[in-house]
Amino acid sequence: MVEGPEKGRTITIKINGKQRSYEENLVEEKHIEDIKIESLREENRTEKWDDLSFKESAAAKETTEDDSFDWILPEDAIEPDLREYNIATKTKTVNKKGIRTFGQSFKKNGHKGFLTSIFITVFFAILLGTGFGFIMLKLVITENSAEIEQPVTAEPAVEEDIKQPADTETGVLQPLSTFVIQGGVFSNIEAARQIEEDHIQKGIPSKVIEINGQAVLYLSVSSSIEDAKEIGNQFKDKGYEAFAKPVTLEEKSLEGLLPEEKKVIDAAPAIYQAIAEGASEAARTHTLSDAIIDKIAAQMESIKSIKEDQLKNKGILSLNNELTHAHQQLLAYKESKDITALTKVQQHLLEFLSVYQSM
Numbered sequence: 001m002v003e004g005p006e007k008g009r010t011i012t013i014k015i016n017g018k019q020r021s022y023e024e025n026l027v028e029e030k031h032i033e034d035i036k037i038e039s040l041r042e043e044n045r046t047e048k049w050d051d052l053s054f055k056e057s058a059a060a061k062e063t064t065e066d067d068s069f070d071w072i073l074p075e076d077a078i079e080p081d082l083r084e085y086n087i088a089t090k091t092k093t094v095n096k097k098g099i100r101t102f103g104q105s106f107k108k109n110g111h112k113g114f115l116t117s118i119f120i121t122v123f124f125a126i127l128l129g130t131g132f133g134f135i136m137l138k139l140v141i142t143e144n145s146a147e148i149e150q151p152v153t154a155e156p157a158v159e160e161d162i163k164q165p166a167d168t169e170t171g172v173l174q175p176l177s178t179f180v181i182q183g184g185v186f187s188n189i190e191a192a193r194q195i196e197e198d199h200i201q202k203g204i205p206s207k208v209i210e211i212n213g214q215a216v217l218y219l220s221v222s223s224s225i226e227d228a229k230e231i232g233n234q235f236k237d238k239g240y241e242a243f244a245k246p247v248t249l250e251e252k253s254l255e256g257l258l259p260e261e262k263k264v265i266d267a268a269p270a271i272y273q274a275i276a277e278g279a280s281e282a283a284r285t286h287t288l289s290d291a292i293i294d295k296i297a298a299q300m301e302s303i304k305s306i307k308e309d310q311l312k313n314k315g316i317l318s319l320n321n322e323l324t325h326a327h328q329q330l331l332a333y334k335e336s337k338d339i340t341a342l343t344k345v346q347q348h349l350l351e352f353l354s355v356y357q358s359m
Contacts, residue, residue, distance in 0.1 A: 173252040179228040183217040207350035223277040322352040
């Protein structure tokens with residue numbers, strides 16, 4: 001038991017059930033305690049915590065020994081008990097020392113060392129990144145070169161048989177012989193078309209047809225060379241150049257025709273000849289006989305029921321339309337005797353010849 005320093009200390013020792021008390025001299029006790037405290041402080045300064053713990057454990061052990069041992073008291077002086085002290089647990093100072101060391105090093109070396117370290121780190125990072133970049137670039141270039149060097153093997157073209165619909169037919173556009181009134185031959189197609197436009201505006205039927213690389217201007221058609229010459233003289237009387245000439249359009253084979261289209265090309269030459277005969281008669285006599293009208297009607301009967309949506313070939317559709325319109329204008333002229341209707345008949349027949357030539 002530890003009491004205040006102003007009172008005397010009594011040590012009670014129990015031996016074989018008997019208690020013995022010893023009083024210590026206060027001065028001597030204080031002197032011993034001062035020495036002990038100084039020793040503890042010295043040990044605390046030198047951070048020898050393990051020795052102090054060992055002594056305290058030894059002192060505690062002495063008070064808990066079995067009663068049967070022989071207690072030997074010192075003759076001159078009795079070792080005093082140690083005071084109890086609350087010793088704070090030693091905190092780890094490793095990190096603090098590390099931080100302190102870094103701080104001291106930083107203060108000692110200044111910013112120079114720190115910036116140097118950062119510079120070296122960034123330099124090596126850039127160096128490594130650049131190196132990897134060059135490596136990847138080299139790989140990409142190598143792969144592209146390999147792809148370019150590989151020969152391109154052209155796949156054989158698959159020949160597909162162009163199959164025509166089951167109901168299509170092959171037709172022949174028969175050669176067509178006719179007579180025309182020619183207004184001139186031009187090497188410049190644009191100049192010929194300009195004259196054609198001027199004639200139409202003046203009420204003169206005209207059509208430029210390209211034949212053998214030349215632009216030929218036609219003014220009218222006729223069923224015979226005699227009629228062609230007579231009609232040509234009428235143009236000359238009006239101040240236009242006119243020459244009667246026979247013309248033959250070549251035969252042509254057409255494939256993939258629908259049944260209605262084949263009907264048109266088979267009937268077209270005969271219908272043209274009948275309408276051209278009626279137009280020649282009207283131009284010469286300014287009349288139109290019933291016999292010619294009946295003849296044309298008989299020829300038109302073969303294509304009368306054909307509708308435009310049944311004709312997919314644009315050329316054949318144009319042939320059909322030009323013949324139909326020429327017939328209508330010829331009927332109009334029979335009723336009215338209007339020269340304008342007769343001019344339109346000739347214009348449709350010239351358009352028919354142009355399409356026939358281009359197919």
